[in-house]
Amino acid sequence: MRRGTHTRLYSQAGAGILRARVNPHVAAWARRTRPRRPAGRGLRARRHLAAEHDGPLRCGPVPGLLDKRLVFVTGKGGVGKSTVAAVLGMLAARRGLRTVVAELSGQERIQRLFEHGGEHFHEVEVAPDLFTISVDPDHAMDEYLRVKVGAVGHMLGSSRLFHAFTMATPGMRELLSLGKVWELSQPQRRTEGATPYDLVICDAPATGHGVGLLKTPRTFAEIARVGPIAHQGRQIANTIANRKFTGVVAVATPEEMPVNETLSLHESLAEDGLALDLVVLNALYPMRFDDREVDQLATALRRARSPLSRSALGAALSEHARAQTQREQQGRLRAALDGRLVALPFLFADHLGPEQVEDLADALEPQL
Amino acid sequence: MLDGKRICVCAGSGGVGKTTTSAAIALGMAAKGAKVAVVTIDPAKRLANALGLEELHNDPRRVEPERLAAGGLKVDGELWAMMLDPKRTFDELIERAAPTPERAEEIKANRVYSELSTAVSGSQEFTAVAKLYDLDQEHEFDLLVLDTPPSRNALDFLDAPQRLNSFLEGRALQALMRPTGVGMRVLGRGASPLLAGLRRLTGVDLVTDLATFFGLLGDMTADFTARAQQVERLLRAPTTAFLLVSSAEREPIDEAIWFHRTLARTGLPFAGVVVNRVHHDLLLGSEPADVGTALRRTALSPDLAARVADNFRDYHLLARRDDHNVARLEKALGRHPLLMVPQLDDDVHDLEGLLKMHRYLFATDAERERLIAQLVA
Numbered sequence: 001m002r003r004g005t006h007t008r009l010y011s012q013a014g015a016g017i018l019r020a021r022v023n024p025h026v027a028a029w030a031r032r033t034r035p036r037r038p039a040g041r042g043l044r045a046r047r048h049l050a051a052e053h054d055g056p057l058r059c060g061p062v063p064g065l066l067d068k069r070l071v072f073v074t075g076k077g078g079v080g081k082s083t084v085a086a087v088l089g090m091l092a093a094r095r096g097l098r099t100v101v102a103e104l105s106g107q108e109r110i111q112r113l114f115e116h117g118g119e120h121f122h123e124v125e126v127a128p129d130l131f132t133i134s135v136d137p138d139h140a141m142d143e144y145l146r147v148k149v150g151a152v153g154h155m156l157g158s159s160r161l162f163h164a165f166t167m168a169t170p171g172m173r174e175l176l177s178l179g180k181v182w183e184l185s186q187p188q189r190r191t192e193g194a195t196p197y198d199l200v201i202c203d204a205p206a207t208g209h210g211v212g213l214l215k216t217p218r219t220f221a222e223i224a225r226v227g228p229i230a231h232q233g234r235q236i237a238n239t240i241a242n243r244k245f246t247g248v249v250a251v252a253t254p255e256e257m258p259v260n261e262t263l264s265l266h267e268s269l270a271e272d273g274l275a276l277d278l279v280v281l282n283a284l285y286p287m288r289f290d291d292r293e294v295d296q297l298a299t300a301l302r303r304a305r306s307p308l309s310r311s312a313l314g315a316a317l318s319e320h321a322r323a324q325t326q327r328e329q330q331g332r333l334r335a336a337l338d339g340r341l342v343a344l345p346f347l348f349a350d351h352l353g354p355e356q357v358e359d360l361a362d363a364l365e366p367q368l
Numbered sequence: 369m370l371d372g373k374r375i376c377v378c379a380g381s382g383g384v385g386k387t388t389t390s391a392a393i394a395l396g397m398a399a400k401g402a403k404v405a406v407v408t409i410d411p412a413k414r415l416a417n418a419l420g421l422e423e424l425h426n427d428p429r430r431v432e433p434e435r436l437a438a439g440g441l442k443v444d445g446e447l448w449a450m451m452l453d454p455k456r457t458f459d460e461l462i463e464r465a466a467p468t469p470e471r472a473e474e475i476k477a478n479r480v481y482s483e484l485s486t487a488v489s490g491s492q493e494f495t496a497v498a499k500l501y502d503l504d505q506e507h508e509f510d511l512l513v514l515d516t517p518p519s520r521n522a523l524d525f526l527d528a529p530q531r532l533n534s535f536l537e538g539r540a541l542q543a544l545m546r547p548t549g550v551g552m553r554v555l556g557r558g559a560s561p562l563l564a565g566l567r568r569l570t571g572v573d574l575v576t577d578l579a580t581f582f583g584l585l586g587d588m589t590a591d592f593t594a595r596a597q598q599v600e601r602l603l604r605a606p607t608t609a610f611l612l613v614s615s616a617e618r619e620p621i622d623e624a625i626w627f628h629r630t631l632a633r634t635g636l637p638f639a640g641v642v643v644n645r646v647h648h649d650l651l652l653g654s655e656p657a658d659v660g661t662a663l664r665r666t667a668l669s670p671d672l673a674a675r676v677a678d679n680f681r682d683y684h685l686l687a688r689r690d691d692h693n694v695a696r697l698e699k700a701l702g703r704h705p706l707l708m709v710p711q712l713d714d715d716v717h718d719l720e721g722l723l724k725m726h727r728y729l730f731a732t733d734a735e736r737e738r739l740i741a742q743l744v745a
Contacts, residue, residue: 078620086649109619119662171483223577253383288675297676300666308662311650312680314743320680322711348682351618352687 028155065277066092066199068247070185070239072214073206075251076261080282082109082358083352084251084344085203086132090361091368093129097198100131100184104177104205108134109358114354127354133184137173140180147190174216175233182236185245214240214248215272221280240274247277252333254284254326263336280364281330281343285323294320342367369639369705370397370594373609374512375504376639379525380613381623387643387710389729390515391415391612393447395436396730399706402510402528403449407499408494409517415455418719419449424459426453428503439723447615448509465588484524492517492686494532501599515534526634533596536589609639614697616646616690616708625700640705642729647687647711648740654675657680710743 065071066088073085085101086119089110092099100123101110111117111134114126121139123131183190204213219238221233240246250265252258266276289297294317301313333341344360370376370393370626378390387408394406405428408421416422416677421447436443459476466472475481485491514523527566548726602608610631614624615702624641631638654662659680663673709728712721731739 033400078615079383221485223483257387258383272740288679289672293672296668296672305660306657306665306681307652308654309666311652312659312663312676313666315650316676316679319683348685349683350692 037231062300065247065249066095066097068199068277069179070200070202071247071249071277072202072204073249073251074265076258079251079253079258080344081251082203083357084249084280084282085201086113086357086362087111087344087364088249089130089132089199089201090127091365092199092201092355093127094361096129096299098129098131098195098201099201100197101132101201102181102182102184103132103134103203105203110134110203113352113357127329135177135180137176140147140176144176144179155287171216171220174213175220175229178213178217178236179232184238185239214269240265243275243277248274249278249280250276251280253282254329256329259329259332266336276279276337276340278338278368279333279341281341283346284330284343285319285326285346286287287320287323287327288319289316343350369611369709370511370609371608373639374511374607376511376609376611377499377500377516377525377603378514378611378613379516379627381620383614384615384620385709386613387515388415388722388725389418389642389644390513392725392729393611394511394513395441395443395447395722397511397513398445399441399443399726399730401444403446403448404513405503405509406513406515407450407452407496407503408515409452409496412623415718415722416451418722419447420502421449421451424458425450426499426711428509433496435719439719440724441723445510449742452492452496452499454492454495457499457672458491461495461498462588465591467588469587471584472599475581475584478577478581478584484535490529490532494529495626496525497529497599497603498595501595501602504602505736526630526636529596529599533592536585536592573611604636604639606637608637610636611639612641614641614643616643616693618693621697622695628701628704638704640707640739641701642709643697644709644725645707645711646694647683647690648743649684649687649691650680650743651684651687656684681718710740725733 017037029159071088073088075084075191077083082103085103089099089101093275103110105147108117110125111126112118116124116126116132119134121134121136122131150186181200181202184197187196189196217233217236219233221230221237223230248269250262252262262276266279269275295317297313297320301310301312301317303311305311330343340366344363347356347359349356376393378386378392378393380386387410390408394404398404406419407428408679419436420435426620428450431447433443433446438446462475462481463472466475495513496517501514502514503509504730581610585592604679612624612627614620621643628638628641656677659677660673663676668676694706694708707729709725711725728736728739
C-alpha cells in the first residue's frame with residue numbers, strides 16, 4: 001500500500017478526510033500514466049522571461065506560483081520550510097515541470113525527507129522530475145571561478161588568502177549561494193552539460209536571514225559598483241525583483257511567533273518592492289469538535305469514573321484548545337494577507353517521509 | 369543544574385521554545401533568590417510585554433516584582449530582562465574601541481561597516497556574545513541567561529561570531545588592504561596576478577571600501593583579537609553552562625545529539641537538555657483500542673465517542689514518537705540531565721505560560737510526577 005494507515009489527513013475545516021476526496025490509487029495511477037514531458041519543454045514557452053530581467057518588472061498580472069522560474073521558501077526556524085519546499089517541488093513535478101529544490105542550509109534535509117542520502121553539492125533526482133541540491137558557498141565559488149575567471153580563477157580558488165577574503169567579506173557567502181541558485185534557474189546554464197530546469201525552489205534560511213538573503217545582491221551591486229561581482233549582484237537583484245520570474249513563499253505554523261514573523265516579513269518585503277506570493281500555514285490541527293460537543297465533553301469528563309475515559313476526554317479537550325488557539329492565529333494571517341493564505345494539515349505521523357510529502361501535495365494541490 | 373553557574377547559554381534549533389525556556393529559567397533562578405538577567409533576541413510581543421520589555425533599551429531592565437506576584441510567584445531574588453539590539457551593540461563596541469570619537473563616527477559611516485553590523489548573518493550572534501561578555505564584566509548579576517538568536521542550526525551560534533572575528537582580525541587581509549601596507553602598493557601597480565584577480569573579480573570599489581575600512585580600524589583590530597580570546601575563555605569557563613533546548617520531534621532531537629557531541633568534542637561546558645512539547649503517555653498501561661470500550665460507559669453519542677477515540681489514538685502516535693526520540697537522546701547524553709516539559713494546552717507566549725513552564729522546569733522529581741499525573745486526570 002502506498003499510504004500507511006497511520007497517517008491521517010484532515011481538511012482545513014476539519015470536517016472531511018481529504019483522502020476521501022482524492023482516491024490515492026487513482027491519483028497515483030494518473031501520475032504514472034500521464035505522459036512525461038521531455039525535460040526542459042516548459043522552457044521554450046518561458047524563455048522570453050529570461051530576456052526581460054534586465055530591469056525589474058513589478059507591474060502586470062502575476063502568474064501562478066508554479067509558473068514562475070524561481071521560488072524562495074522562507075519562514076522562522078522549525079516551521080517546516082524544507083517540507084513545504086519539497087511539497088511545492090512535488091506539485092510542480094507532477095505537472096511535468098523539471099524541478100529542483102535547492103537547500104542553502106547545508107543540511108541535505110530534502111534528501112533525507114526522500115530517504116536519499118550522502119550526495120553533497122550535486123543535483124540528485126529524488127522523485128520523477130524532482131531534483132534536489134544542497135548549495136555550499138565554497139563549492140559555488142570554486143565553480144564560479146572556474147567558469148568566470150578561467151586560469152586565474154583556478155589559482156584564486158586554491159589560494160587561502162582569497163578564500164579568507166571571500167568567506168569573511170560580509171554577505172559574500174550569501175551572494176555566492178544565491179549565485180548558484182540563480183545559475184540553476186537560467187535557461188542557459190553556465191555549468192557545462194547541465195540540463196536546464198523549469199522551476200527552481202530555494203529552501204532559504206530562517207526569516208531574519210531570509211530577507212537579508214534577498215537583499216544581498218542589491219547591496220553587493222551597490223558596494224562593488226563595478227566589476228564582475230557588481231554585475232552579478234545586479235543581475236541577481238533584477239531577477240529577484242522580477243515578479244514574473246521570482247516568487248516568495250512564507251511558511252508559518254499557527255503559533256504566535258511564526259505568525260508575527262510572517263507579518264513582519266510581509267511588511268519588510270513591501271518596503272523593497274517585493275511581495276509574498278503565498279503564505280503556507282503549516283501543521284494546522286484539525287477542529288474535531290464544535291462548541292456544543294466541547295460542552296458535552298467537559299460534562300462527560302466531570303462524570304467519568306474510569307481513568308482511561310478521563311484521560312481520553314482530557315486529551316480531547318486539550319487538543320481542542322490547541323486547535324482553537326491555532327484558528328485565532330490563522331485569523332490573524334487571513335486578515336492581513338487578502339487571499340494568499342493556504343493551509344497544510346498537521347500530520348499525525350512518527351516522522352515525515354516520501355509518503356507524507358505526497359499526502360501534503362494532495363492537500364495543497366486544490367488550494368493552488 | 370545551574371548552581372554555581374554565572375552564565376547559561378540556551379541553544380537550540382528554531383521553533384523549539386528557546387526564548388520562553390530562557391525566560392522560565394531566569395525566572396526560576398530569580399525565584400530562588402539570585403539576581404538574574406535574561407538577554408533575549410526577539411521575544412514574542414506578549415512575552416515581551418509580560419516582562420515589561422515594550423522598548424529596546426539594550427540594557428537589562430528590572431521586571432517589576434508585582435507583575436510576577438500577580439502571576440502567583442514569589443520571587444526572592446531579582447529578574448532583569450533585555451532585548452538585544454545588534455546594531456547598537458556593535459556601535460557601542462566601536463565607540464569604545466575607537467581612539468577618538470571622530471574615528472568612531474567615520475567607521476560607523478563606512479559602507480562595509482554598515483553591512484557588517486546589520487545585514488550580515490552572524491552579526492546577531494557576534495553581538496549577543498559581545499553583550500554577554502560586557503554584562504559579565506560588570507559583575508552586576510549572579511546569573512546571565514542568554515537566549516541565542518533564531519537559527520535553523522544550533523551550531524550557528526558557535527560558528528558565526530568566529531567568522532566575523534576572523535574577518536575583523538584577519539591579519540593577512542589587513543596587511544593586504546591597509547593603504548599603507550605592502551598589499552595596497554602591490555595593488556596599485558597590479559603586479560601580483562593574485563591581487564589582479566581579486567580586483568578583477570570583486571571590482572575596485574569593493575577592494576577600496578575594504579581598504580578604507582581596515583585603514584579606519586587600524587590598531588583597533590588588536591582590541592578585537594584580545595576581546596575574542598576573552599570571550600572564548602568566558603564561554604569555556606566552568607562557571608558557564610550550555611543548555612540545549614529541543615522539542616521531541618526527530619529532527620531537533622537529531623540536532624540535539626549532534627550538538628551535544630560537538631560541545632563535548634570542543635570542550636565547551638554542557639549542562640543538559642530541556643525537551644519541550646513532550647506528549648506524555650496517557651494510556652495508563654492500556655491499549656488505545658480500549659478507549660472505545662471505556663467511552664461507551666459515558667453519555668457521549670457513538671459518533672462523538674468515536675472522534676474522541678480518534679483524537680486519543682492520534683495523540684498517542686505522537687506520544688510514542690516522543691518517547692522513542694527522548695529515549696534516543698537520553699542514551700546519547702549519558703550522565704547529563706534531561707528535563708521534559710509537556711505539550712501545554714496553548715501556545716506559551718505570555719506570563720501565564722512562562723509560569724507554567726517554570727513549574728515543570730524547577731519541580732522536584734516527586735512534584736513533576738504529580739504534575740504529569742494531573743495531565744492524565
